[in-house]
Amino acid sequence: MIDGAQVQPIDHLLLCGDPARAALDGRSGSYSYAELEETLGRLAGWLAGFGLEKGARVGSWIAKGPLAALMPLAAPRAGLVHVPINPLLKHAQVAHILADSGATLLIGTAARLDSLLPSDVPVGCRLHREDDAACAMSGGVAIGPSEAAPDDLAAILYTSGSTGRPKGVMLSHANLWLGAVAVADYLKLTPQDRTACVLPFSFDYGQNQLLSTWVSGGCVYPLDYLTPRDVEKLVDRRDITTLAGVPPLWVQLTELDWPEAVASKLRRLTNSGGALTRPLVAKLRALFPQADLYPMYGLTEAFRSTYLPPALVDTHPDSMGSAIPFAEILVVRPDGSLTEDDEPGELVHCGPLVAQGYWRDAVRTAERFKPAPVASRYSGMAVWSGDTVRRDAQGLLYFVGRDDAMIKSAGNRISPTEIEEAAVAVPGVAEAVALGVKDDRLGQAVRLLLRSADPNVAQAVAAHLKSELPNFMQPKDIVVLPDFPHNPNGKIDRVALAKEYGA
Structure with missing residues (x-):
């Protein structure tokens, strides 16, 4: 019991739903809670069959579907730690995650596994195609719910690496369970709800799409x-x-x-x-x-x-x-x-x-x-x-x-957010990013990047900012771009923008 909530091992989550109700649907077919629990048990049994030591790390680099949805539950049920890898990452980034986590098993799509160089795969890390796991899910021997303790490690989620190398955040069964319960509670999710899972499952927010829906008895629809x-x-x-x-x-x-x-x-x-x-x-x-x-x-x-x-x-x-x-x-x-x-x-x-x-x-x-x-x-x-x-x-x-990220200009601490919010209030501006650029007189000056289809929108933005913001927050220059880069989690890639435009 934590803060009044009964915490269970995260792999017990599917037991929260009505066995006859739909739990997962999509291009690969529909599963009731009872069917998905049985499928989970088979996948966990397949993972346990590798004979890995308790707490061994298992990576998944797979397309969004039933396997990707069940891995956060199946690995912990088998006594292992799940390390989901964003499908958009390239081989060098995957190599870092495999080496850093000490993964002993990686499940991936054939094309993704084939993209890895021999040097990308740590010694002792076995590679298996997701087809192997899919076969086990359809006909393997199932194992029952685990008896994991609340503080047992269940997952390592790697941050998107906005600064330096990605870091692996260690999440326990209690972290995942209470996160699911909390979100289901304040979102008022019910068994009648149907959640579109469009965010990556390697992203904590994306993974919680699944867990909070399942703890409330609803149905998820994974979509790439x-x-x-x-x-x-x-x-x-x-x-x-x-x-x-x-x-x-x-x-x-x-x-x-x-x-x-x-x-x-x-x-x-x-x-x-x-x-x-x-x-x-x-x-x-x-x-x-x-x-x-x-x-x-x-x-x-x-x-x-x-x-x-x-x-x-x-x-x-x-x-x-x-x-x-x-x-x-x-x-x-x-x-x-x-x-x-x-x-x-x-x-x-x-x-x-x-x-x-x-x-x-x-x-x-x-x-x-x-x-x-x-x-x-x-x-x-x-x-x-x-x-x-x-x-x-x-x-x-x-x-x-x-x-x-604060911009320090002439002794003032400037919030980029405040400038960005003022900029996107101008019609024609879809998104904005404010950067601090080196300035010999001020220390830093403000450079404002705008995403807009209108190359002439800068003039309107400059006029609006002069009426809304103090002089020390005014941009030194404004750059209009047709598009902004995004990181694998779908956020604006501020690091890439800063590297190119934050001289």
């Missing part, structure tokens, strides 16, 4: 989409009620002409991986008036920290909301004391959702995982996010910026 139109078609074809996305995806979806009958099927939109801008919130509310919109903030090291209830979205569109169930969120000064209302400070996440640190990386673990502030009701480690936020008198949080 090629275009935003594929998402719209799935919503229509499968009567999808729940869709999770990141800001670049929402921008693309709002550029489509949604038939009212299709848009009205969605009842719940969730966002994380970046803040929604006011104009984007307005577009989503207008396009999907029947859908509750849930802006959320999270970090892989603590899964999810805050959410904004739909009832507050129209009146507080800039807010991150407040703590999700099982999370304690504090805003602290550098000395660890709590800030006053509206005083900026570092967001610190305490409680049972906090991960176990970075895999085999004591130095970087010590930088991010530190003892909880004295004011916390929890003992043990907390995640010191490095994000600057403020809390208002109502207890709602607002993002100010990342310490490592």
